[in-house]
Amino acid sequence: MKTRIFDPTRREVLTGLGAGFAASAAGLMAGGAAPLVTAQLALQARPATLVLTPGQPATPIWELAAVSHLGNVRLKRGDRCEVVFRNELPVPLAPVWYGLNGPTAADPLRGRAPTAPDATETSIISITNAGTLLADFRLFEDGLKHPARPLPIIAAESDRVAVDRDVVLLIEEWRVRQDGTALPPGREPKDTTPLYTINGQPSFELSTSAGERLRLRFINGSQRSVLAIKLENHDVRMIALDGQPAEPFPARNGALVLAPGARADAVVDAATSAPFLLHDGKEARRVGSLTISGERARERRAPMLQPLPSNDLPEKLDLKGAMRFDVALGAPEAGWIRPASFSTGSAPAFRAKAGRTIALALKNPAPVTTVFHLHGHHFRLLDKLDDGWKPYWLDTLAIEPGQTQRIAFAATSPGRWLMESVATDWAAPRLVRWYAVE
Known part of the structure; x- marks a missing residue:
């Protein structure tokens, strides 16, 4: 009988497929002190609702939520994070961390079996690199009865980045039926209408002061569509892709093109009120706006945008010996x-x-x-x-x-x-x- 990927044996679990947890357990069994935990995160997979269509009842969804945090989850590179995951949904699930590298990343092949309904699991996740990450249980989509939302996670750089505000923009795609309910992916979408949200809002508004330097962390949280997002009348400069630093470069025509699950960090100096336009390959639509309010943050800006600190990936690859x-x-x-x-x-x-x-x-x-x-x-x-x-x-x-x-x-x-x-x-x-x- 074959061992399924999400149902490892007790021996596999104890011998260390979950590298972060196993390292801690091995230290304790050997009589040594476990490595220091520097952050804690409580996650819940739970039912929720979201208003997708004005005048319609709220749409039932499933979501991964950080019940330990108000607002965005912010960790630091180098953290050893104790993660307590509670599954309040009727199917076995486990959060998958997208964007983490290294042997302690929480990949299902290396981790425990998924958490059973009404059960809680605790593990240790090492934050090996800074960047925009995504925790998500939608790899288990065959068992999902409703469309689900992932959870953005910010792994901050060791040194402060010179911006005035750091904003996550989670773009999501929905297929909405006439009664206002939404269809999970993997099903034939007939008789549904595509709808897009930013941070759960069909019309997202970001208010800022003129001259503020914004770090915008765009995440394509849709599950099937390549999307382009553009902030009109602004110079958009890319500084990271998929959680890894890049030498700053201008976005082509001010637009970012993102595959499902992809992330892009951009820096924008707020200049004027402008719409966020999204293109799904068929049409462009307004999904939000940048609204200028208050006084100018400062009169002058340094013209140069400094690269983000390296996450220590190799500078060169040996293609000849690959x-x-x-x-x-x-x-x-x-x-x-x-x-x-x-x-x-x-x-x-x-x-x-x-x-x-x-x-x-x-x-x-x-x-x-x-x-x-x-x-x-x-x-x-x-x-x-x-x-x-x-x-x-x-x-x-x-x-x-x-x-x-x-x-x-x-x-x-x-x-x-x-x-x-x-x-x-x-x-x-x-x-x-x-x-x-x-």
């Missing part, structure tokens, strides 16, 4: 399967030696754009001639129909890690495979 693999996205014959049916007994997409550079040729054979997400590592997007890479790191990539994109990463995190593939079609299933770094 281990190379071809990965066809979403193909059942290639081993892609729904998470609920996944087994650790299945063949990995590839096995790699720790410390080596891994180069993947990601082919999308589907007739629609497909989104790829890599757990455990960030990657460079390679140039078409495979002789260099784009000057930023990613963990999520949208690949157009029939196209092949090449990526590379340094295999620094030994273990078994998930890869995700999902077509940009609301009815398409989320699929997974795994890879090994040994």
Whole structure:
């Protein structure tokens, strides 16, 4: 009998698939002191409601909420965070942390079995890198009865970043029925209307003073759509992608294009009231606004925007000595399967030696754009001639129909890690495979 990915044996749990918890437990059993916990976070998976359509009843949803925090969850790079997770929903679930690298990342293949309904689990998560993270249980979407909301998490840099305000903008996509209820993804969306929110609001308003420097953390919390978001009449400068610093560069035409699950940090000097415009590939719509109120924050700004501190990813990758693999996205014959049916007994997409550079040729054979997400590592997007890479790191990539994109990463995190593939079609299933770094 195969061991399912989300139902590890007692022996697997105790021997350390959850690296952060296992390290702490091993220290205690050996008689030593456990590493110091520097932060605490209480999470709940719970039912909730959200008003999506004016004049309609609130829509039932499920959400991952931080009951220990008022406002955004803010941790620091280097924290060892004790996470207490309570599952108030009727299906087994576990939060998955997107954007964390290293052996202590909370990846389902390395963690415990999902938490049963009406149960509580405690674990230790090491915040190995600063950046915009996302905690999410929607990997378990086959069991979700309602659409669900993820939880943004800010892992702050060790040094203060010179901005006046730090704002999270979680963009979400909904498919709303005529009665005001919303359809979970993975189902045929007939007789529904697409609707988009920022921070749970169909019309989001951000109020600020003229001249304020804003760090805007855009998160595409939708599950199927590649979205473009634009703040009209402003110079938008990118400083991080998928939680990793980038050399500051201007957004093309002031617009950010984000695959589902992708994150982008931008800096904007507020100049004038302006709308946030969102484009879903079919039409542009106004989803919010920046409203200038009060007096100018200051008269002059330093023209140079400094890069964020490094998260210590390698400056160079050894492409000549790279281990190379071809990965066809979403193909059942290639081993892609729904998470609920996944087994650790299945063949990995590839096995790699720790410390080596891994180069993947990601082919999308589907007739629609497909989104790829890599757990455990960030990657460079390679140039078409495979002789260099784009000057930023990613963990999520949208690949157009029939196209092949090449990526590379340094295999620094030994273990078994998930890869995700999902077509940009609301009815398409989320699929997974795994890879090994040994």
